[in-house]
Amino acid sequence: MRIARGREVFVIERRIGSGARKKITLDVRTEREALAELALFERDPLAYRTKKQTRQERAADAGGLQLDAPTLEAFSADARAKVARGELSESHVRHTLQPYLLAWAEALGGRDLRTVTLSELHRVLDGWPTAEHKRIVTLKAFTAWARKKGKLDRKDDPTLDLAVPAATPRPVADRAYTVATLEAFYAALTSWYYAPGYRGDAVVGPNDLVKVDLQPVRDVFVLRAKCGMHGTEIERLARGEGSIRVLENEGEIAGTLVFPHKKGGEHVVSVDAQALAAARRLQATGKAPDRVATGRAVARVVERHPELAGFAFQNLRHSFITLGASGRVVTARAGGVPLELLSQVAGHTSTTTTRRHYLGAHIPPMVVLPLRLANEGDPKIPERKRKRGAK
Known part of the structure; x- marks a missing residue:
């Protein structure tokens, strides 16, 4: 036994065979x-392997568990299936699991996860200045999946x-x-021309703008x-x-948007003429700009307006909630009664029936x-038609 780095280290030293000296750190x-390990060694010195050596050899025989392209694709396919079943959000998969797992793959450089130690993982994390929580959650999600699929034993999981x-x-108010x-x-979100050679949403030639x-x-x-809509809600509505x-003749409320809620059921939002026109345009195209497209637009605006640096679309919902305290509530002329009251008037035992049949x-x-x-x-918003006799 010796002391190394402040802790006890146990070593076996023996002469075996023709007198060769063998030193094994346990x-x-x-x-x-x-x-106990010494007893195993003395039983068959030539065949003896430490626990770590046994794990490494077993991992090598099994092909190991690397964060390579086929394994990442299998994990992503399983995550997409969970999104389809409603167990995960598409945003979590696209913006957390996929990018941070790729970062781990690059940092570990093809290492077999069975041979990676906890201290090595901490050293990798120390090299990343941000998002420690998401990075750890992502890696643990991957290893949990690997254990479930029989690709990783608990004893080998670092x-x-x-x-x-x-x-x-941060508090919502700080992000608003x-x-x-x-x-x-x-x-500042005006259209622009990209420089020649740009490769993004369009294929361009060397002399094209x-x-x-x-x-x-x-x-x-x-x-x-x-x-105050979530980006994923807008994406579903656009699809x-x-x-x-x-709506006509409902005051400032120009229409309603009905879309699937992330926790099931439907959600209804009343909107003004500008928001109604925006929703109709997005649904006409069949898709909404993704995070990459909005991020590129933000970067372009900040390039021309440095005073707007740090702006992020995900904070728009926080701004809506915060500014709502100084806003006002508008009800429809023909139907602003809360569903709870309608449920009581209709004699329903709960609002579930009312929501299921009348929410839309x-x-x-x-x-x-x-x-x-x-x-x-x-585009100019067309004036809304009024019903005859409406004020």
């Missing part, structure tokens, strides 16, 4: 475990003792933007800033998984923020 923690730090998100910032950023229409990005901005109802026809109240979003590229 991966044990106590003298009792060391004596992430079992990898503690997940508590997430400490002022009315002035929202209006300035929206006004490509004009990018940012109207879809502005439409997403409107729905997130004025209605046609929801419905848009145009309901017009919920609308929160109007002190916000005016204007951009020179926006």
